[in-house]
Amino acid sequence: MRVLVVGGGVLGTMHAWQAVQRGHEVLQIEREQQARGASVRNFGLVWVGGRAPGEELATAQRARELWEEIGRQVDGIGFRANGSLTALRTPLELAVASEVVARDDAAERGLKLLTPAEVRAVNPALRGEMLGGLLCERDAAVEPRVAQPALRQHLVASGRYSWLPGREVRALLPHGVRDDHGDVHEADLVLLCTGAVLGGLVREIVGEVPVRRVRLQMMQTDPLDSRLTTSIADGDSFRYYPAYRGAALDALNAEQPQSAVAVEHKMQLLMVQRLDGSLTIGDTHEYDEPFTFDVDSAPYGHLVTVAESLLGRALPPIRRRWAGVYAQHTDPAMVVHRAAIADNAWLITGPGGRGMTCSPAIAECTFVEAGL
Known part of the structure; x- marks a missing residue:
């Protein structure tokens, strides 16, 4: 045909x-x-760990297999099975991760709860203070x-x-x-x-x-002089991915409010190191149209603060900032x-x-x- x-x-x-x-x-x-x-x-993430049980997780798992197959054929896409690590900085975030790894599908998702020492062994570039980390071995990345x-x-x-x-x-x-x-x-x-x-x-x-449209803001730094062995998320990402829903997340939402900037811009932190060493960092979520044409500064300040607290050091200079719009089904299922x-x-x-x-x-x- x-x-x-x-x-x-x-x-x-x-x-x-x-x-x-x-x-x-x-x-x-x-x-x-x-x-x-x-x-x-986007981040170029092949993100399995946070997907909703059922069709969404099955689709992500199959896609992860296909990305790996394609990566073997097309080296230029930059596929790497680097996994992801969600930094746990508060007892409430640790409780969410503990609840998730106790579920029956944790092994299928490749989820493991790490101690602070294990976090630094897996990803030595993370030098900030934390109570542990949620490792997802199934996550991967490509170069978007x-x-x-x-x-x-x-x-x-x-x-x-x-x-x-x-x-x-x-x-x-x-x-x-x-x-x-x-x-x-x-x-x-x-x-x-x-x-x-x-x-x-x-x-x-x-x-x-x-289908509705969603606007986001992101940024990219100059190369970092050390290697991030995994993609990185912060505890706010628990609020945005359906796999983490449960009593512990309810307690997190009730007892650990986000900062005013994070609430206003509906933020989480995701951070991926590109093959040239630079860091892609984001993001925000804007749902109500008409979207602003401005790229707001406040979210970038928040992202820099969180990223530097995880790395335990200053970020390299910001090379570029951008906004984007994607299409999302109005039924989250x-x-x-x-x-x-x-x-x-x-x-x-x-x-x-x-x-x-x-x-x-x-x-x-x-x-x-x-x-x-």
């Missing part, structure tokens, strides 16, 4: 990958010259700014893949699409992976979809919005903050559902 993928982000690129792996011919169209949305503005180009380069070598940037699809046809240059591209199957772009063609064909919108077309969007983690498995499921 000839498959046409609309969207050059990680979700679209993973659908192109699946199509080529299954022997189909693929044309991938992107309205920008390169993907510019959430796919290149280079992963898509590396994947596309590998796909081109197959001889069954073409990349067409700078084209916006304007019409869905019975046997393909028409772009904003007036060119018609024939296809047996069209997959719309448009990310947070839900107007235009999507609205014309489908109308409103059960749904991993993604996937729907057949015509005899020859599907819309796949709204994985939320799970996009980088789950996209390989989401794409695999699309082809299974489509019978391909």
Whole structure:
């Protein structure tokens, strides 16, 4: 079959990958010259530990397997099975971690509770004071700014893949699409992976979809002169991932309020060291549109304070700051919005903050559902 993928982000690129792996011919169209949305503005985390039991965890686990397989084939994506470590700095945070590791699925998630000495043995760069750490051995990372180009380069070598940037699809046809240059591209199957772009063609064909947009702020430092052997989270991350829900988290929320800045910007700390040694640090969550066009300074001050307290030292200079917007299903139990919108077309969007983690498995499921 000839498959046409609309969207050059990680979700679209993973659908192109699946199509080529299954022997189909693929044309991938992107309205920008390169993907510019959430796919290149994230942490590059393959995050398993915090996923909700059931479909979300199963999807993340399968995606983790697929990322590792892809990493063996495409060295340029920077896949590494580095795991993650959530720093526990208060008794209430320690209680949440203790409750989580006592559950039946802790081993499946690769979760282990570490003492302070064990934290420093696993990740010597963490020199700050803490009561312990929650290690997730299943978590991993890739390089978000280079992963898509590396994947596309590998796909081109197959001889069954073409990349067409700078084209916006304007019409869905019975046997393909028409772009904003007036060119018609024939296809047996069209997959719309448009990310947070839900107007235009999507609205014309489908109308409103059960997806909202979320804005975030992040930053990146100059290289750190030591190695972070794992990705890092702080105890506030417990508040944002469904795996940690329970009585201990209820007590944390009731008795350990976040700072005013963290509450206002709905913050947690995640920190990933890039292959060049720099640190990607975030993030915030803004849900109510219209989003501000400003990049606020206060969240960055909060992130610097927390990161430095975990590292026990000053951060390198901040190299860049940015904002991004991603699409998230309005039903938190749904991993993604996937729907057949015509005899020859599907819309796949709204994985939320799970996009980088789950996209390989989401794409695999699309082809299974489509019978391909």
